[in-house]
Amino acid sequence: MEGTSSPELAATAAVFANEARASMLLLMLDGRAWTLTELSKAAGIARSSASEHADRLLDAGLVEEVRQGRHRYLRLAGSRAAALVEALAAFSGRVRPAKQSLDAQHRDRAIRQARTCYRHLAGKLGIALTDGMLAKGFIESDFSLTTSGHAWVASLGIELPEHPRRILTYPCLDWTERREHMAGLVADMLLATFRERAWVEPVPSNARAVRLTAAGREGLADLLPADLF
Structure with a gap:
């Protein structure tokens, strides 16, 4: 140029x-x-x-x-840097396989099932949550939050700002699932709420991996498939 x-x-x-x-x-x-x-x-x-x-x-x-x-x-x-790293990881199309040790395989499986993508959920759980919100009409196909979505978020005790400085919801390409999960302020606040309610918990010795608890399965039963994991 x-x-x-x-x-x-x-x-x-x-x-x-x-x-x-x-x-x-x-x-x-x-x-x-x-x-x-x-x-x-x-x-x-x-x-x-x-x-x-x-x-x-x-x-x-x-x-x-x-x-x-x-x-x-x-x-x-910040979230822009995180989105760039995740997007490059997904765009690369190449994944270095996990080591063959049993411990490495367990860690890899946990990362793929549910993990944090900076401050929101990713992996199979993040995709399932997004699919559930789409099916319930909480988000549109372009990932914008609907009126019923606002109501559902409020029912969880989440107060969204009247004039948010960040985008409420937007798609983020998941590098393991090769599909888009929900990111944005709402996704961040949902993960924070799930943690406060003990609906998800960290996987020991695995920095990014989380797992759905029994309370989480019950609390999200209307959104998640029964055979998720």
Whole structure:
């Protein structure tokens, strides 16, 4: 695009073109703030290397830094960064298979069944919830929230702002299911509510995976298929 201004797409893409940095970004999709030590261990790299990669991610605006005392934490720089990481993961069309160990297979199955995609639900549970809301008329085919959807959300004790600064609902391509689940402010608040009600709970030793509890099955019985898992 000679002679005109243009976004530095190649420079941003180059940040993703590294396995360690890509792994760190995928780890941070759980929405938590991670220490460099945690990131380096999970990504299987030296802490010094993790620090260098963190600087690249910070320069690109993909992550933000939080300092508490001597500790340095990193987290994704908001929902736009998270959506970009998830979209690239889904667009790639290539999935590195899990290791053959029993533990790795269990972890992989849990991630595919239900996980957090930054601050909303993804995996089979996220898709099932979206399908249920579509079937009930709570969201339209374009994922916009309907009047009955507003009422259902309110029935769960969720108060949506009159003038939201964020989009209430929008589609997010699920990298394991290859279909779109619901994202946006409503999806974030639903996950927070499900956690408060103990409808979902974290899977031990699996940062992003969650599982539906008995209370969750009962509370969402009208939306989810009985044979979901």
